[in-house]
Amino acid sequence: MEKQYDYIIVGQGIAGTVLAYTFIKSGKSVLVIDDNTISACSRVAAGNFNPIVFKRLVKSWMADELIPFADTFYRDCEQFLKQEFYWKKEIVKIFAEETEKEFWQTKANDPNLSRYLNTSIETDFFQDIIHNPIGATFVKDAANLFVSKYLADFRNYFSENNLLMDEKFDFEQLILNSENVKYKSVTATKIIFCEGYKVMDNPYFKWIPLKPAKGEVITVRIKNLPTDKIINKGVYMLPIGDDLFIVGTTYDWVNLNDEPTEKARTEIADKLSKVLKVPFEIVDQQAGVRPSVNDRRPLLGLHHEHQTIGIFNGMGTKGVMLSPYFAEHFLTALEGKSNIDNEVNISRFQK
Numbered sequence: 001m002e003k004q005y006d007y008i009i010v011g012q013g014i015a016g017t018v019l020a021y022t023f024i025k026s027g028k029s030v031l032v033i034d035d036n037t038i039s040a041c042s043r044v045a046a047g048n049f050n051p052i053v054f055k056r057l058v059k060s061w062m063a064d065e066l067i068p069f070a071d072t073f074y075r076d077c078e079q080f081l082k083q084e085f086y087w088k089k090e091i092v093k094i095f096a097e098e099t100e101k102e103f104w105q106t107k108a109n110d111p112n113l114s115r116y117l118n119t120s121i122e123t124d125f126f127q128d129i130i131h132n133p134i135g136a137t138f139v140k141d142a143a144n145l146f147v148s149k150y151l152a153d154f155r156n157y158f159s160e161n162n163l164l165m166d167e168k169f170d171f172e173q174l175i176l177n178s179e180n181v182k183y184k185s186v187t188a189t190k191i192i193f194c195e196g197y198k199v200m201d202n203p204y205f206k207w208i209p210l211k212p213a214k215g216e217v218i219t220v221r222i223k224n225l226p227t228d229k230i231i232n233k234g235v236y237m238l239p240i241g242d243d244l245f246i247v248g249t250t251y252d253w254v255n256l257n258d259e260p261t262e263k264a265r266t267e268i269a270d271k272l273s274k275v276l277k278v279p280f281e282i283v284d285q286q287a288g289v290r291p292s293v294n295d296r297r298p299l300l301g302l303h304h305e306h307q308t309i310g311i312f313n314g315m316g317t318k319g320v321m322l323s324p325y326f327a328e329h330f331l332t333a334l335e336g337k338s339n340i341d342n343e344v345n346i347s348r349f350q351k
């Protein structure tokens with residue numbers, strides 16, 4: 001029997017999931033098509049978001065708008081699913097050099113940054129466990145989404161409500177009409193592709209210049225570290241319970257696959273051993289490929305020839321923080337109430 005939806009969404013990573021819920025909230029009907037064995041990117045993401053770019057101590061792009069939006073969005077998801085997966089968490093910054101501390105102190109007094117940068121410096125932050133001769137402080141208003149739980153909870157919801165096709169999307173089966181699209185026994189007004197870096201295999205959007213970056217994280221057991229803060233000193237340590245921490249990350253623009261490597265494991269473990277005074281045990285390692293774009297901006301828009309197909313992608317290293325705001329932005333544009341901002345519109349890559 002033929003089934004009709006407003007939207008088909010291909011891909012249930014962070015981007016596709018956030019977009020699907022944004023549509024559902026606004027009363028649209030949605031079918032999600034996803035084979036989650038194709039790309040592990042969202043499932044390996046630590047899920048942190050940081051309003052500050054540590055190197056330059058400037059605000060992350062659009063932090064003032066993205067963060068309150070994400071806070072409301074993920075809390076709403078928690079209520080909708082009656083689950084917990086989102087927490088505000090300070091990011092403790094351990095200084096590696098005096099000059100780094102001085103730079104922070106100058107920036108923390110900038111009224112434009114004081115909302116995020118704590119001013120006081122602590123000299124005794126877990127001194128028995130962490131090398132902290134210079135001092136530590138923290139970033140306010142940071143947060144963490146337990147991404148793998150978020151995706152699994154929504155997958156259950158989609159599955160229980162018959163809104164999920166668990167399969168690899170087959171482009172041969174897609175029929176494009178001027179008013180709708182057909183895929184197997186399904187008709188929809190539009191289809192939106194959210195396949196992460198695998199959009200490089202999508203015949204309609206592979207012309208968009210992606211610069212994917214493989215990243216790896218390790219999970220380690222460390223005793224007696226705080227479990228309510230993310231700690232950063234060159235690597236981040238995210239507490240996930242039972243003395244376990246996710247530690248990352250690496251960047252590799254050549255080997256685009258989800259295979260964990262010895263090289264990355266050693267790189268992260270070496271950095272971690274310079275931070276800790278105590279031994280740690282590596283219990284897991286994961287890899288994924290980030291759908292990054294050269295200009296580090298998301299990719300939103302409809303295909304220039306086929307207005308029934310669209311894309312929501314390009315979240316790079318910041319899928320958790322970017323997706324909620326830009327899903328709403330895309331929805332508003334699809335409803336004809338506004339235009340997609342040029343900075344994130346895929347039209348910026350059209351010749």
Ligand SMILES: Cc1cc2nc3c(=O)[nH]c(=O)nc-3n(C[C@H](O)[C@H](O)[C@H](O)COP(=O)(O)OP(=O)(O)OC[C@H]3O[C@@H](n4cnc5c(N)ncnc54)[C@H](O)[C@@H]3O)c2cc1C
Pocket residue numbers: 010011012013014015016033034035036037038039040041042043044045046047048049167168169170194195196197198214215216217248249250287288289290291313314315316317318319320321
């Ligand atoms: C090691 C690492 C750490 C990270 N840490 C963070 C972090 O702390 N905070 C943060 O915000 N971001 C982080 N990121 C980045 C974040 O993971 C990405 O921004 C985000 O996952 C991108 O999500 P996506 O939905 O676009 O793509 P994906 O997660 O790749 O999702 C795409 C989905 O589509 C499916 N799919 C693809 N092709 C098809 C097809 N043809 N048919 C059916 N299904 C298909 C895939 O299997 C997958 O389920 C990290 C990334 C890595 C690698």
